[in-house]
Amino acid sequence: MPDSPSVVAGHGRAAILTPDGELLLLPTEAAAERLRTMPPPILVHAPATFRRLGMRAGRAFDLLELFAFVRPAETAAPTPRGLALALDDDHPPTGLEAEVAHLPDLAAALLHQLVQGRDTLLNRDAAVLAARMQQVGWEWGGYVTHALGRPDAAGSNEPLKVWKVLPEWEDAAPQPPSASHPVSQAEARARLATMLGPAAEQRPGQGDYAGAATAAFAPREVRGDPHFVLAEAGTGTGKTLGYLAPASVWAEKNKGAVWISTYTRHLQRQIDSELQRLIPDPTERRRRVVVRKGRENYLCLLNLEDSVNIASGGFMNQQVVPLGLIARWAMASDDGDIQGGDLPGWLPELFGGGLIATLADRRGECIFGACPHFRRCFVEHTIRRSRTAELVVANHALVMTQAAWGGLDDNAVPTRYVFDEGHHVFDAADSAFSAALSGAETAELRRWLRGAEGGRSRSRGLSRRLEEIVADRPALEAPLEAALQAASALPPSDWASRMHDEGPELDEIEPARANPSEAFLRLIRRQILARTSGAEAGRGGGFGTLECDVFPINPDTAQAADRLARALARIAEPLETLRVRLLARLTDEAEKLDETTRNRIEAICRSLTRRALTPLTAWTAMLKELLAPHDEPGQRPSTILFLRLDRRDAFRDVEVGLHRHWLDPTIPFVTTLASPAHGLLVTSATLRDSGSQDPEIAWGAAEARVGAPHLPSPAIRAAVASPFDYSEQTRAFIVTNVTPGNLDQLAAAYRALFLAAGGGGLGLFTAISRLRAVHARIAPELEQAGIPLFAQHVDAMGNATLVDIFRTEEESCLLGTDAMRDGVDVPGNALRLVVFERTPWPRPDILHRERRIHLSDGNPKAYDDRVVRLRLRQAFGRLIRRSTDRGVFVLLDRQAPSRLMSAFPAGVTVRRLGLAEAVAETAAFLQTRAFHSPRTSA
Known part of the structure; x- marks a missing residue:
């Protein structure tokens, strides 16, 4: 074990465990001064720790680096508690003092795992790699080689060259066309029951939803007229399993693929996880299910070779350490997804995102069959798996791009789709079918052409x-x-x-x-x-x-x-x-071209x-x-x-x-994707505007947002209410005495509400500047109360990392912007309070101006209101994810119009009251359950 201090930094104070066992709790300035005279410390997430200490990044024993080496292709929340939970620690630490005292134990546990795994295939060359990393300054290098029983191992670049040992893909015969047998409601319900198991909670709405979803899998009767199902499933319905049931039945019966599209990477991972219920065996699941993303999301082995060669030549020596961790990950990764896959999101943060970006084919420079690593390529593996898969879990951007281009890699276009997070179809189509003649875009094309x-x-x-x-x-x-x-x-x-x-x-x-x-x-x-x-x-x-x-x-x-x-x-x-002329070669030289050259020309x-x-x-x-x-x-x-x-x-x-931009981007969406398809299910918890008094108007607006009116036949509508009792499980307040624009009052409100909830608060902002200002004002006091505060655009961490921490640290709070409003899924006690800084009006830009004029049926005000209500519904929906959850929603905007309050589910009464009363009621409501256990400090 290193003879080094351990440090955990909070806001305004830090805990240090000295090598001789003395535990110090100091202001951050004093802690930083003390650390400057000591050996490199043991810590978690060096960039974030040094930033909080106000220090320039320096040498450190970062436990995240050790974790990434010992347990590649696994992840953990990047905190002492998160690492402890990932290591199955029965007593994860809470509070700065407990956390800093636990760091040496975490290091010992990880090194002990290396001792136990010395003889595994993964660790065959691990000592040689660690020794090479030690040569360029990796603090853990000597301790790793010792744990592996090879303290005198000679460092070499050879273990970095994973492209030599990764498995090769094999081609299979082309798949015949799928059949068109329908899925009955009885079949869908039976499959759902199988996936849930006999001990599952009974949710009648989930079975109704699965039955309604089968309409999207009926045989198409007329070319250009798909079965289009628009299904709203209230939060808690269990819509993921609800549509996976009929989708999986159709895929099995018809020997075809259903493409499931999401808006966020998190939901892609969630769906993949849910499919374990259907296909428990990992090998079988890998054969039948593929998570598909664009090429720019995967590790490019040729780019990796370029980076290794540069580092091997003596240039950019500092890259050897991250390249070593990437090499370990590539050996263990399920699919080589370097963006949102099984590569920990915090790994790029430790070394700067620049290197990771260069390791993916972000510039479209793939040379396909001419690449020496083509047969080991992660992307090509995934392409071939998706050709024979039953369920392909993709994202809206990829699916729409595929439709616009008539197929991504082999001109194959699906016939059956499920669009989860369907309320984002309009925005995804707007992005996919827009164009920009700009400096960056044109310069990028020049670089692609001329190098x-x-x-x-x-x-x-x-x-x-x-x-x-x-x-x-x-x-x-x-x-x-x-x-x-x-x-x-x-x-x-x-x-x-x-x-x-x-x-x-x-x-x-x-x-x-x-x-x-x-x-x-x-x-x-x-x-x-x-x-x-x-x-x-x-x-x-x-x-x-x-x-x-x-x-x-x-x-x-x-x-x-x-x-x-x-x-x-x-x-x-x-x-x-x-x-x-290139395509002509495929015909003119058909008898001469080998398969590799043919594939390369097509690509x-x-x-x-x-x-x-x-x-x-x-x-x-x-x-x-x-x-x-x-x-x-x-x-x-x-x-x-x-x-x-x-x-x-x-x-x-x-x-x-x-x-x-298209005025109505659902027109190209329907033309390129929906019309050629046989069936589509578009689903979300927030498809309709709950503010409309006329259900027909609400459905009409929802259909317009997904392009249904541009199809010959009307959409099939389905709606299943949430099973939650919102009147019992939630409270909603509008605070009336916080002055708009007054940062001191805004910060005081966030501070008081977060303290009242004992943590577990998500603060949402419409401006980054206000988020940063509030964070600076309240972080130290919350830290003193045992409530760590994390924030987008402040902490040296990405969104996914921040959400993982927030989910793991139940007493923490998180500040974020729109991405947190739509992309956070934190069931249970870790999220019990949502505080919205102000009414989320649409950004008044030219694009919105034109759409509110021409797509509002003559009522621009109603168009704006509908956008706001859907955003409020999404934010409120973060609160209650399970029947046992309780939560409070607070809007700090006394000017919020009452007409917008219909955004909230039935049973929610929105009350206007002063801050003091809102704080008292928040504390009283959330403390009716015994989950409040604030951290203690010495």
């Missing part, structure tokens, strides 16, 4: 990716070279540095020499700054996001748009020629379409729209064009561009 153009980038250009395919073939080399030459019209990576150039524009002096993309970007930036209001542009020095309408367009901008459109055409034409042609031709086509169309006659104000457009400038400060533009 690295100076600097230390490892970017592989199109020429390198195609070198073996086009070599010695003039018919292919000529259009490739023409496209790469024409791509110089796109901006280089440093385009933003020239947006602020003073004096006459280069394109005004010598148009032929000016980069047409940069000229256009400069002119639209000028238009944005000229047409945004003084208050808007001057707020914060003009920082943040500024938007303005395109029309009437400046004449100079119109000329620049025309010139850029012609330049983009000069890129697209040879690329299309190249694509057509390259898909990449050309997606990464280059599709955006170039969209950008050209957008530029032509600028030059064409446009609709008069008030007329309903099909698409919305606007200009946007994102600024970091007065001297740095982050992004500037022309944006195009």
Whole structure:
């Protein structure tokens, strides 16, 4: 064991256990001063700990690093208590003093596991790897090699080269088309009962829901007219198992796949976990169920090899430690998902997210069959598994992209879908079918085509990716070279540095020499700054996001748009020629091409379409729209064009561009995905607006948000009420004496409410600045009371990590923004209070302006109200996840209109009262159960 102190840092104070056993509780400044004279400390999550201590990051024995080495592809909440629970500790510590005293025990337990696992296959080369990591400064290296019984192991880079030992995939015969046998309600209910087991709690609504969901799996009668089921299932219904029952029956009966789509990664993991009830055997479940994400989510073995080679050459030596932990994880990972899979979310936080980002194929540079690791590729493994799987758990963005492109990797498109978190279909479609002609997007295309153009980038250009395919073939080399030459019209990576150039524009002096993309970007930036209001542009020095309408367009901008459109055409034409000629090889040389080369050509042609031709086509169309006659104000457009400038400060533009969104993005959603499908189930706990007095209006609005009116036949509606007794399980208050904008009063309200609940509070904010200000004001006092406070945009942790901590530490509180409102699922006592800073009105941007005019049936106010009510319902829905939960919802906005309060479930009475009364009632209501056990301190 290291002869080192242990430290746990809170807000304003820290606990230190010295090597000789003395336990100190000190202010953070004093603790930091003490640690500077001591050996590297044992701690949990070094970046967060050093930040709380006000220290620069330094050497440390981080237990998370040891955990990642000893138990790769497993996770734990990154706190002493979280690690203790992951190690099956019967007495996890509570409070700073208990936590710091427990750190040496956690280290000993992890090292002891290495002793016990010396002879496992996973640990065959672990000592050599640990010794290599020790050579570059890994504090745990010597202790790990000692535990493995090889204290004199010689370090080597060989264990980093996991691409040599990972299993290879094998191709299978193409799957025949699925059958179309229906699923009866009796079959769905029987499957549900099997999944629940005989001891399960009886929930009649769950069986009704499963029965209603079977309509989405009926045989299609007319081409282009799918069975579209819109099912609202109140919180607690058990909708996940409710739709998995008929979906799994259909997949088994028809030998086909059902694609289940979610909006959040958390729900993907939850569904995968629920399927253990259906398929307990892990091997069988892996064969029949696949969690599918985009390529950018998986470890790229070629990128890993590049990084290892750089580190092996003596450059970037500090990367050897994270690469070693990644290598351990890759050996144990289920599917190589580096974003939200079994790689702990806190691992990138320990070393900075930059390295992890470079290890995935985020830039579309895959060389497919030409890659030496192609047959071991995690992505290719997943693709082949999904071809024969019964249930594919994907996400809205991937599913919509797949539909738009006519298949992701093999031109296969599903026929049956379930869209969970269906209230996000509109937003997901809005993102999937929008386009942006911007500095970052165009520069990214230039990099994809031309590769690295100076600097230390490892970017592989199109020429390198195609070198073996086009070599010695003039018919292919000529259009490739023409496209790469024409791509110089796109901006280089440093385009933003020239947006602020003073004096006459280069394109005004010598148009032929000016980069047409940069000229256009400069002119639209000028238009944005000229047409945004003084208050808007001057707020914060003009920082943040500024938007303005395109029309009437400046004449100079119109000329620049025309010139850029012609330049983009000069890129697209040879690329299309190249694509057509590559595809011709598949026919002309059918007898000569091996399977690897054929697959590679097909993959390259898909990449050309997606990464280059599709955006170039969209950008050209957008530029032509600028030059064409446009609709008069008030007329309903099909698409919305606007200009946007994102600024970091007065001297740095982050992004500037022309944006195009569909007015109603469910139109392309229906055209590309719903119409070709045979059946869809769209489900959520919050599909309908509960504020409508007319059920037909509420259903109509819900259908409009998912595109049902654009289909020939009406949607099949189903609704199952929540089984919870909200009148008994919840309380809801609007606090009437907190002044809007007064940060001191806002902070006092959060402090008092969190203390009254004894922790377990989720604070939601509509602005990051207010979140940070409140956190700074209340964190130390809450810490003194034994309530740790964590926050988005403050702690050196990602959202998933923060939620894991919040779920594990029952007395902690968490501050967050919209992502926490929709993405947090914390059943039980850990979440018992939700405090909303103010009414979550829609952001008043151009996109919302146009939609509230044209999609509101003539009542823009009602459109805004509907958005707010759905957001409030989502926030309130975080509170009660089980029949035994109790919770309080507080809105700190005395101006909140009463008409919005119908957002809450039946039985919830929203009361307006002062802060003192709300605090007293919160404490009294939550303490009626014996769950309040605040932490104690010396």
